[in-house]
Amino acid sequence: xxxxLINSRNQLPRAIVAAIAKVVGHRPVALHEPRFQGNxxxxxxxxxxxxxxxxxxxxxxxxxxxxxxxxxxxxxxxxVNGTAALHVALMLAGVQPGDEVLVPALSFVATANxxxxxxxxxxxVDSELPTLGLxxxxxxxxxxxIAEQRAGQCINRRTGKVIRALxxxxxxxHPVDIDGLMALARDFNLALVExxxxxxxxxxxxxxxxxxGLLGTLSFNGNKTITTGGGGAxxxxxxxxxxxxxxxxxxxxxxxRWFFEHDEVGYxxxxxxxxxxxxxxQLEQLPVLLAEKRRLYERYxxxxxxxxxxxxxxxxxxxxxxxxxxxxLLDPVLEDARDSVLTxxxxxxxxxxxxxNLLPSLLPFRHCxxxxxxxxxxxxxxxxxxxxxxxxx
Amino acid sequence: xxxxLINSRNQLPRAIVAAIAKVVGHRPVALHEPRFQGNxxxxxxxxxxxxxxxxxxxxxxxxxxxxxxxxxxxxxxxxVNGTAALHVALMLAGVQPGDEVLVPALSFVATANxxxxxxxxxxxVDSELPTLGLxxxxxxxxxxxIAEQRAGQCINRRTGKVIRALxxxxxxxHPVDIDGLMALARDFNLALVExxxxxxxxxxxxxxxxxxGLLGTLSFNGNKTITTGGGGAxxxxxxxxxxxxxxxxxxxxxxxRWFFEHDEVGYxxxxxxxxxxxxxxQLEQLPVLLAEKRRLYERYxxxxxxxxxxxxxxxxxxxxxxxxxxxxLLDPVLEDARDSVLTxxxxxxxxxxxxxNLLPSLLPFRHCxxxxxxxxxxxxxxxxxxxxxxxxx
Numbered sequence: 126x127x128x129x130l131i132n133s134r135n136q137l138p139r140a141i142v143a144a145i146a147k148v149v150g151h152r153p154v155a156l157h158e159p160r161f162q163g164n165x166x167x168x169x170x171x172x173x174x175x176x177x178x179x180x181x182x183x184x185x186x187x188x189x190x191x192x193x194x195x196x197x198x199x200x201x202x203x204x205v206n207g208t209a210a211l212h213v214a215l216m217l218a219g220v221q222p223g224d225e226v227l228v229p230a231l232s233f234v235a236t237a238n239x240x241x242x243x244x245x246x247x248x249x250v251d252s253e254l255p256t257l258g259l260x261x262x263x264x265x266x267x268x269x270x271i272a273e274q275r276a277g278q279c280i281n282r283r284t285g286k287v288i289r290a291l292x293x294x295x296x297x298x299h300p301v302d303i304d305g306l307m308a309l310a311r312d313f314n315l316a317l318v319e320x321x322x323x324x325x326x327x328x329x330x331x332x333x334x335x336x337x338g339l340l341g342t343l344s345f346n347g348n349k350t351i352t353t354g355g356g357g358a359x360x361x362x363x364x365x366x367x368x369x370x371x372x373x374x375x376x377x378x379x380x381x382r383w384f385f386e387h388d389e390v391g392y393x394x395x396x397x398x399x400x401x402x403x404x405x406x407q408l409e410q411l412p413v414l415l416a417e418k419r420r421l422y423e424r425y426x427x428x429x430x431x432x433x434x435x436x437x438x439x440x441x442x443x444x445x446x447x448x449x450x451x452x453x454l455l456d457p458v459l460e461d462a463r464d465s466v467l468t469x470x471x472x473x474x475x476x477x478x479x480x481x482n483l484l485p486s487l488l489p490f491r492h493c494x495x496x497x498x499x500x501x502x503x504x505x506x507x508x509x510x511x512x513x514x515x516x517x518x
Numbered sequence: 519x520x521x522x523l524i525n526s527r528n529q530l531p532r533a534i535v536a537a538i539a540k541v542v543g544h545r546p547v548a549l550h551e552p553r554f555q556g557n558x559x560x561x562x563x564x565x566x567x568x569x570x571x572x573x574x575x576x577x578x579x580x581x582x583x584x585x586x587x588x589x590x591x592x593x594x595x596x597x598v599n600g601t602a603a604l605h606v607a608l609m610l611a612g613v614q615p616g617d618e619v620l621v622p623a624l625s626f627v628a629t630a631n632x633x634x635x636x637x638x639x640x641x642x643v644d645s646e647l648p649t650l651g652l653x654x655x656x657x658x659x660x661x662x663x664i665a666e667q668r669a670g671q672c673i674n675r676r677t678g679k680v681i682r683a684l685x686x687x688x689x690x691x692h693p694v695d696i697d698g699l700m701a702l703a704r705d706f707n708l709a710l711v712e713x714x715x716x717x718x719x720x721x722x723x724x725x726x727x728x729x730x731g732l733l734g735t736l737s738f739n740g741n742k743t744i745t746t747g748g749g750g751a752x753x754x755x756x757x758x759x760x761x762x763x764x765x766x767x768x769x770x771x772x773x774x775r776w777f778f779e780h781d782e783v784g785y786x787x788x789x790x791x792x793x794x795x796x797x798x799x800q801l802e803q804l805p806v807l808l809a810e811k812r813r814l815y816e817r818y819x820x821x822x823x824x825x826x827x828x829x830x831x832x833x834x835x836x837x838x839x840x841x842x843x844x845x846x847l848l849d850p851v852l853e854d855a856r857d858s859v860l861t862x863x864x865x866x867x868x869x870x871x872x873x874x875n876l877l878p879s880l881l882p883f884r885h886c887x888x889x890x891x892x893x894x895x896x897x898x899x900x901x902x903x904x905x906x907x908x909x910x911x
Contacts, residue, residue: 176554181740391631
């Protein structure tokens with residue numbers, strides 16, 4: 126089989142271009158584009174008519190209520206983007222300067238940047254194949270080796286620093302092994318902050334991602350399943366923490382008719398009402414978008430059934446994924462064909478891309494702690510995301 | 519005269535309510551509301567039609583070019599809000615953890631917060647009456663006492679820390695004494711970062727505010743002269759610094775067809791195209807808005823001519839102000855009537871407010887260094903901002 130696959134390497138780029146074209150046709154297609162076919166124009170007009178376009182307005186409040194209702198979180202706090210959501214969530218989880226925070230090596234740079242904004246350092250850990258996200262079993266073994274519990278804190282014996290939190294990310298929309306990670310967080314005294322930037326509409330055992338940890342974060346960037354232009358949200362079940370999130374993201378100003386009393390260094394992170402108006406309309410469309418994205422996955426599955434050595438990634442057991450980015454995994458013996466595939470597809474007008482460069486390989490994070498990363502390193506060489514817009518089928 | 523004024527104290531609230539009503543009529547009026555009477559609806563619709571609502575799009579590029587053309591700065595970099603603009607401007611000015619930054623005690627909290635985001639500390643200095651902004655003469659004297667120059671750096675002898683930058687703010691839209699502050703910055707080796715959040719449309723000796731220092735920052739919050747919902751910009755004359763500002767505000771990603779290489783801890787601060795679309799339309803309206811706001815000032819001047827002890831603040835000599843917030847200054851002997859004026863006006867439906875609480879009085883900044891602040895302390899007790907929307911006359 127491997128020999129056959131190796132021989133098919135030269136045909137691989139053409140075979141993948143053909144399989145994608147079978148689904149999306151022969152036109153230029155982006156990786157992920159939004160679609161505005163609901164009340165987007167109406168709500169934006171209403172927003173202008175009201176003159177409330179900024180940090181106060183009915184659409185922000187409604188968007189937060191709608192997000193809470195949809196995800197089942199008790200509270201949602203809308204902010205300017207997913208990075209800001211992560212920054213504040215980590216602060217609320219108690220991350221302090223000098224701490225370490227466990228972060229997947231395979232993630233977008235925002236996950237690690239937000240840790241740095243707190244004055245802490247990312248500590249990179251490995252992924253697993255069933256989910257593409259954080260792997261609880263090797264992480265448990267790793268922490269058993271390098272960490273010890275002292276006075277209810279997890280201490281990295283190598284650095285002497287507190288490992289404060291664990292930030293799993295639901296890769297390309299596919300839920301991580303939440304049960305495994307929650308047990309691990311409990312056993313090692315780690316705050317669990319779910320980076321659900323990519324997984325709005327993804328459910329783990331029937332419950333929405335982002336609502337399991339102490340805090341979860343969403344993103345509504347233009348490339349996400351729904352968009353507010355730029356935007357994000359923090360999902361929170363604890364009412365006091367939710368109130369504090371709102372306070373911190375609105376310059377920490379105390380309520381008063383006219384005085385400007387701020388009781389700590391706060392942030393100007395509130396989502397504008399204009400962007401929330403777009404978000405309310407987009408959220409109404411989410412069920413339709415999810416159904417279309419699932420149909421796109423089914424169509425790709427048929428098209429790729431005949432391409433040896435290429436696995437179209439499907440949702441993990443017990444999960445319902447939003448299929449944010451459709452994902453091909455090349456067989457390891459074909460991984461050195463990845464760049465030819467990227468070139469061929471992009472030259473054919475099919476926008477594709479590899480996984481993110483592993484975070485510990487980036488200049489700002491090369492000095493950071495890391496666990497062995499065999500799976501993430503393999504995934505980095507084998508992942509290809511292919512056109513994923515909801516309206517392609 | 520003073521005795522007469524003291525006797526008029528009880529009549530003051532009623533007299534001020536009447537003077538405002540003479541200009542705006544007997545209806546509820548907000549402090550500052552935007553107006554959308556140009557291409558706002560058209561551009562937002564175009565933005566949705568294009569599907570480019572997020573961090574890439576033609577309106578962001580155009581908004582930056584339009585801002586540069588209007589202000590005369592060589593480059594403008596659009597960001598999510600004025601606070602983000604200040605944060606990045608201070609980083610670009612070389613502000614480092616442990617530094618001190620000279621900031622007006624009389625300003626909105628964002629000026630000081632942005633300093634803290636850099637790991638530095640605000641060092642509060644006084645204002646002056648002709649401009650309501652930073653006072654160069656007493657500041658020169660103060661620095662002469664407390665600071666010394668070592669190897670091209672300004673060192674605070676009391677704390678041993680580097681005083682890295684000076685951040686004048688153009689209060690309520692009125693330009694500071696830029697010549698005086700630029701000379702001072704040069705003599706004391708301070709980077710000059712202009713907080714022009716409030717002064718889009720304000721000119722000092724014929725040149726737009728925000729373009730004199732190494733960097734300047736603008737805000738387009740909902741309460742500003744023009745709005746993008748939430749938004750801001752950095753004005754920069756140095757092309758390399760402008761390129762770096764763009765890099766830092768877009769996650770420090772290196773250009774590549776598909777690889778995710780980021781060369782430092784960057785920020786997700788890019789203004790979405792949706793908000794920039796609103797900004798382009800608003801900027802077209804700016805000349806009209808400025809003319810209306812100036813007319814409102816003239817009308818208030820007539821109305822307040824007959825109210826003893828109340829001075830309507832006018833633009834400093836040699837300056838053209840945008841009159842962002844119309845400002846009353848009470849005579850010092852009447853300052854204890856300020857709260858009755860605030861109560862009476864707000865109860866009459868005229869939204870008014872005092873100056874910001876002085877920043878060094880706020881909990882997060884009480885431990886910070888400060889110069890003597892006699893003028894700022896007096897202004898804090900005597901300033902009242904009155905309804906200022908462009909469409910009131």
